[in-house]
Amino acid sequence: MLELQALSKHFGGVHAVDDLSLTVNRGEIFGLIGPNGSGKSTTVNLICGVLPVTAGTISFEGHDITSAQPHRAVAAGLARTFQNIRLFSHLTVWQNLWVAQGRTDGHESSRFVKRWLAGDSTARRSVSDLIAFAGLSDRGDEYAGNLAFGEQRRLELARALATGPKLLLLDEPAAGMNLEEVRELDERLRQLVERGITILLVEHVMELVMGVTDRIAVLNFGRKIAEGTPAEIQNDEAVQEAYLGSSNKA
Amino acid sequence: MVDFVQNTLDGFFIGSSYALLAIGFTLIFGVMRRLNLSYGPSIMLGVFAGTMIYIQLEAGLVFVACATVLGAVLAGIYVERICFWAVGRGAVLASMVSSFAIWMQLEELVTIFFPERTYAFPPLGDFSLEFGPFFIRGAHLVMFLCAAVLTVLLHLLLYKTRFGLALRAVSENPLAAKFMGINTGLVVFSAFALASAIGGVAGFLIASADQQITPLFGLWATFKGLIAMTLGGMGSIPGAIAGGLLLGIIEAQSTWYLGAEYRDLVAYFVLFAFLVFRPGGLFGQRLATQNRLSMQRV
Structure with a gap:
């Protein structure tokens, strides 16, 4: 591979x-x-x-x-995490995942505008799933910078997964x-x-x-x-x- | 007292155009952490594109506005390609110096093709409103309304769309943003075009309120935008708005009480006072870390 x-x-x-x-x-x-x-x-x-x-x-x-x-x-x-955490600390947990979501979906022009403006419900659901996977279900609206160290590590992993690698x-x-x-x-x-x-x-x-x-x-x-x-x-x-x-x- | 309130009103309305200029500066500074001194001159080029089709073709106001914005965007893209894309990523000083060089180039270009000192620009909103003892120029009212609508649209774009989210991600951590699959070059390019379009609107509003335009407009716009951005707090959009309005009010008050010749002197004095006593600007505290970041990179 x-x-x-x-x-x-x-x-x-x-x-x-x-x-x-x-x-x-x-x-x-x-x-x-x-x-x-x-x-x-x-x-x-x-x-x-x-x-x-x-x-x-x-x-x-x-x-x-x-x-x-x-x-x-x-x-x-191909997705990666960093040795020293590089989250977007001024964005929330949800936004950190949302900005990364579905980067491998391609750029079909029909969906392009919608993707960039709002995204669709499947995309939103996959973000919710990832938050649950990372064990951050009740932390979705917290700023990433306010998370504990272990939570930040989990969010980094989830964010890399959000790109769809x-x-x-x-x-x-x-x-x-x-x-x-x-x-x-x-x-x-x-x-x-x-x-x-x-x-x-x-x-x-x-x-x-x-x-x-x-x-x-x-x-x-x-x-x-x-x-x-x-x-x-x-x-x-x-x-x-x-x-x-x-x-x-x- | 009536004078003071009237001055504040005037300053507030004119300040809304300064706020637009400062927002443009802030967008570029926010995503690149670099100053674009050519911002004002690229707007000036747009305004001259507008005045050209006004004089040559006697085009209507809408066409003049479109030409102004289009000219500013094209000039802005030219500046981005030369000073921020061709000049390498790490070269902060080189991009600032080259943006100064492009400024001179744009100004020369305009003075070659427009050898007169001033040119006419079509007026906007040739009416006025009176509320009791107070008086509002129509051009200023239109200026304020356009600025307000544009600011709301920009806010929606930055905080309600995925493009805005990507832009904020790039602004905070370009490297991590790349690995989230964001095409950071494209985001920076779009931010530049967006900032130039906002500047183009500001340029159109200011030029049509003054009903005339000179090649010195570039210098003027860079100064107003830079001062307003610094007063508000570098990198903060609410700060840029507050800084622009504050600068407008300071200028209006000092023109009235001290005379027009002292207007800029007072504005610079306030700028230095801010830099010494409150270097983070009005909205500085929240951005303390960002300021430290920009210091490190410069």
Whole structure:
């Protein structure tokens, strides 16, 4: 579904992402892990079109999206959340979802004016469903800036879903969460997969990654050092070395 | 006392046109966080388009109004493409300086094609109303009504439509807006065209109240809009309205009590007083964070 081929991003002499190739299959949760500064966030930013790539290609459902503008990537069915929350804090919960709703519906001219002026009842219902999914049913008219941290994280996830994605990129969604919240998130991600959404999960919190993912790729210094099921990754020597530091280097 | 109330009335009505100019500035500043110094001159170009079809073709008022708005929108789009699209996203100073350069360019262009100092502009509402001791010029009444209707329409657009929601989202966080599938370039472009159209209406109303037009109108409109926006609080539309009305009233009072030659002096004095003692403007508190944001980016 998503295919990165020999993707590289250099900042001057720093090879933030170096010759990275990986494939995310439809319907799976794919984990991308690695120590701090290993190039995970850069990879997400390359896929979404925030940063121009130095070399390599990105294809999504067979279409080349290597240098696509972010809003084009969203229209193609790619949505993301941010590592540090970026909600529209001066808009309400409902408006945050409403502004994002149905971005993949296309732009049929017959519905265009209506869509932009008021939207239709199906669209409104899908927003209400998402508010319920995020567990924010009684908070719909609250300004996003007034929500608690955990609620903001849930709203960010719901807002990304509102665009109607096929593939969801989650950039450290569990950062700052307690164990109970991580368990809830785990449950939500499984529900999304059941709905037919594919997930690329960039994460530090191992409880989440090891439990929920189908396959994992490990990055270190911008290079992929391992790929496999959670069990294989946990027993991989190169991975343990990257995380714990090798004894002869120390 | 009668004089004071009469001045306040006059100032209020004229101030409604300043409010429109300030709203246009605010829209552009709100979505781009950048100042467009060429805003006034692009309106001036529209007004000259209006005066041209009035003089050359003896067109009616409606056509003159359409030509003015159309001219202002086209000039506004030209400014956006050059100063805010072609000049990169991060280059705040470069866009401001280039908007100054485009200002000079537009002014030169107009003085080449319109070498006389002043040109006639068709009058609007050549009547007047009297309420007891008070007196209202018809042109000013029409000016106020148009400004009020336009403001209500803009409010509906910004707060009741998804386009308005997208515009507010872009204004708050352009990056997140992109990832919600919003074509931010298109939103900025539309905001510019919208601001220019509002400016075009303001230009038409002012020029037809004065019944004449000079190439200095661009400078004048940029100043009035900028001062009114600053008085009200940068980035706030209610602030722009309040700032415009306040500026109109200040000008009317100082013209009456001190004389016309002191009018602008007093207005600048009030501007500096605001910048020193209340830098956020009338509607400043709520926008404290936004102001901090704009400071950071400049």
